[in-house]
Every structure is written in structure tokens, then in C-alpha cells.
């Protein structure tokens with residue numbers, strides 16, 4: 050891993066920042082083809098990129114049952130416990146409307162309504178992600194969404210990983226399609242003969258998924274850009290190099306475009322982490338992917354002070370931040386931009402990926418400056434409500450009419466005054 054002195058205002062070299070014109074061209078073609086040719090294009094792209102020609106795009110009840118029978122009982126229990134933790138965490142997220150009484154029976158309100166139909170993308174190209182089923186579905190259910198659809202690519206044999214189907218089954222989700230990548234996003238956004246379109250698409254995925262979501266935004270809503278994974282670790286000399294290296298590699302193994310960064314005040318730690326990364330890479334099963342990520346995007350920055358390190362992290366706005374320093378909780382208070390924050394030695398990032406209950410669908414590519422991780426709010430919308438009594442209207446109508454005339458909108462003024470004219 051490269052080691053370098055921290056310069057002010059560092060920024061991540063990210064795959065979505067230009068340099069992806071080719072991928073964008075592919076994605077746009079896929080979107081157009083699925084929009085105009087529906088299932089035919091969906092099947093053709095599935096065959097091209099996922100290596101199977103689906104007989105049925107939708108997963109059958111028999112396939113779900115087969116997966117339930119095949120999954121190890123202990124794993125099933127682990128999924129159940131993780132799901133409970135995720136539900137508990139997300140149930141704390143407010144979905145309450147409110148009503149503001151104005152007197153005379155008048156009131157203003159905010160009504161919170163769940164979305165009707167959402168499409169949840171569960172990645173599956175190079176690894177299986179049952180955990181992403183839980184992370185997408187549970188906040189949608191807590192919000193009260195009626196139609197929840199899952200799209201995820203199957204393996205070369207045309208079968209979905211058992212863990213994905215079991216996670217869906219234990220949450221009661223039955224509308225599951227064996228499609229992935231940009232073609233899945235297109236199908237969810239525009240609809241095909243088999244798949245009815247949804248109102249919003251959420252969930253993580255690789256660069257093709259992330260770009261496709263960005264392209265269909267406007268036609269449907271999206272949650273955020275949750276692309277190739279990222280981890281930043283902020284550490285001082287109290288941290289353990291082997292643990293930091295393991296955590297960096299945990300995200301590097303996701304994708305060749307994943308990004309792992311260490312910012313540290315200790316030169317000694319920096320060198321040891323670099324050595325450890327090399328050592329651990331040698332024995333990592335997904336070594337090829339992780340090595341590409343580390344070579345392209347892995348950097349160790351040496352900061353002069355902890356506050357320089359904090360400033361650097363805030364400018365990076367990473368998807369995940371681990372803090373392994375003295376007074377880690379106090380340092381966490383100073384972090385303004387990070388998708389998820391993991392404090393202390395025992396909050397290794399995978400704790401959040403799988404189990405703690407926080408959501409692992411998080412903004413990447415520095416979008417944590419303005420975006421939040423997936424949460425219940427992503428699955429609701431808010432309508433404002435006005436109820437004016439006659440008395441309140443009489444009191445305020447002249448003000449409203451004056452404001453309308455200031456804008457040259459006589460029709461507005463007359464609308465609000467028309468009630469008075471009717472009465473006379």
C-alpha cells in the first residue's frame with residue numbers, strides 16, 4: 050500500500066468521477082434497450098453478463114422452498130437474529146406525522162405515507178449478499194410499503210444463492226426476479242411485460258448498478274449512489290496494525306473499484322499496516338479483487354496531528370469510517386461526513402455489514418457530504434395538509450391577496466378573495 054504525507058484537502062480518486070465514459074455508454078444502451086424491448090432485452094443482457102438464460106425471470110415458490118431446505122440451520126438462526134437487530138434499530142426512526150393547531154379549529158399538518166411500490170437491488174455478481182436483503186427490506190417494511198420487489202442476479206446455473214432466497218422468505222417477500230446490473234435497474238424503473246415498474250429503487254451495487262440508478266433518477270426515485278465499497282480508518286499508535294489491515298481488506302475484497310484508506314498520526318503504524326496488508330493479501334481467497342482495489346485506490350496518509358486527520362476524513366466523506374485512537378468517542382463527535390462511523394477496536398466494520406442493526410447501504414464516492422445511509426425515511430413521503438376555518442381565512446385573506454399581487458398573480462389573489470365575494 051502506498052504511504053504518503055497528508056496534504057491539506059485530500060480527496061479520493063473515485064471511479065465515478067469521470068473516466069467511466071465507456072461504462073456509462075454501456076449503461077445507457079442497456080436502459081434504452083430494456084425500455085424499448087422489455088423482457089427480450091432483459092433476457093439477452095442476462096445471458097450476456099450473468100451467463101444464464103432465465104426460463105422464468107421470477108423466482109418460483111419451489112425455488113424458495115428448495116433454498117430453505119438447503120440452508121444450514123445455524124445460518125438461518127444467525128439471519129433471524131441479524132434481522133431482529135436491524136428491525137429494532139430501524140423502528141426507532143420516526144415515521145410520525147404531526148398536527149399544528151392554529152386556533153379556531155384551523156390546523157396545519159404533515160402526513161407521512163409509505164411508498165406504494167419499491168424495487169430493492171441486492172448485489173450478486175461476484176459474491177452473494179443475503180445481508181443486503183435484510184438491509185433493504187426491513188426499513189421498507191417498517192415504513193409500511195405494500196409492494197416490495199427484489200432484483201438480484203443468479204449464478205451461472207440460473208439459481209439464486211440460497212441465503213438470498215431464505216432471507217427474503219423469512220421476511221415474507223415473494224416477488225423476486227433473477228436479474229442484475231443495469232438491466233435490472235431498467236426493468237424496475239420502466240417495467241417490462243413481466244415486471245411492473247416501481248416508484249423507487251434502493252440498494253447497493255457495482256459501478257453499472259450505481260450509474261444506472263443515477264440515469265433513471267427522475268423517472269423513479271432512488272435512495273442514493275451506493276456504489277463500490279469504501280473504508281477509511283483513522284488510527285493512532287494505540288491501534289493494532291493487523292486488525293487495521295484486516296478491516297481495510299474487508300472492504301477491498303468487495304470490488305476492484307473498492308477503496309481502502311488509512312489516515313494515521315503514527316509513521317510506525319503506517320509501515321506496519323502496509324506490511325500486514327501485503328501479508329494478509331497473500332492468504333485472502335478474493336486476493337485478486339482485493340489486490341486490484343488496494344493497488345488502485347489504497348493509500349496510507351500520515352497526518353501531523355489528529356485534527357489534521359479529522360479534517361482529511363471530513364473532506365473524504367467516506368462510506369465507512371473506523372476510529373481506533375485514544376478518546377475515539379470524542380474524536381467521532383468531530384466527524385461531520387461519513388456514511389457510517391465505527392468507534393473503537395471492537396466495532397470492526399463487518400459488525401455493521403451484518404449484525405449490529407445499523408444499515409449497510411451507505412453513500413459512496415464522497416456523497417456522504419449530502420446523503421444518508423438507507424433508512425425508513427427513504428420509503429415514505431410527506432404531504433403537507435392545510436385546514437383554514439372561515440375566521441382564520443378572513444383574518445389572513447387580505448395579506449395573501451397582497452402577496453399574490455406583488456408577484457403579479459391576480460388569479461391567485463382572486464381565488465383567495467372569491468370566498469368573500471360568494472358570501473356577499
Ligand SMILES: NC(=O)c1ccc[n+]([C@@H]2O[C@H](COP(=O)([O-])OP(=O)(O)OC[C@H]3O[C@@H](n4cnc5c(N)ncnc54)[C@H](O)[C@@H]3O)[C@@H](O)[C@H]2O)c1
Nearest residue numbers: 172173174175229230253254255275277278303304410411
Ligand atoms: N455502498 C454500499 O452500501 C454497498 C453495499 C454492499 C455492496 N456494495 C457494492 O456492491 C457491489 C457488488 O458488486 P458485484 O459485481 O458483486 O454485484 P452487482 O450485482 O452489483 O453487479 C453484477 C451485475 O453487473 C453487471 N455487469 C458486470 N460486468 C458487466 C459489464 N462488463 N458490462 C455491463 N454490466 C456488467 C451484470 O449485469 C451483473 O448482473 C460491490 O461494488 C460492492 O462494493 C456496496
Ligand SMILES: N[C@H](CO)Cc1c[nH]c[nH+]1
Nearest residue numbers: 178180181278279402409
Ligand atoms: N460493506 C458493504 C457496504 O459497502 C456491505 C456488505 C454486505 N456484505 C458484506 N458487506
Ligand SMILES: [Zn+2]
Nearest residue numbers: 278299300402
Ligand atoms: Zn462489506
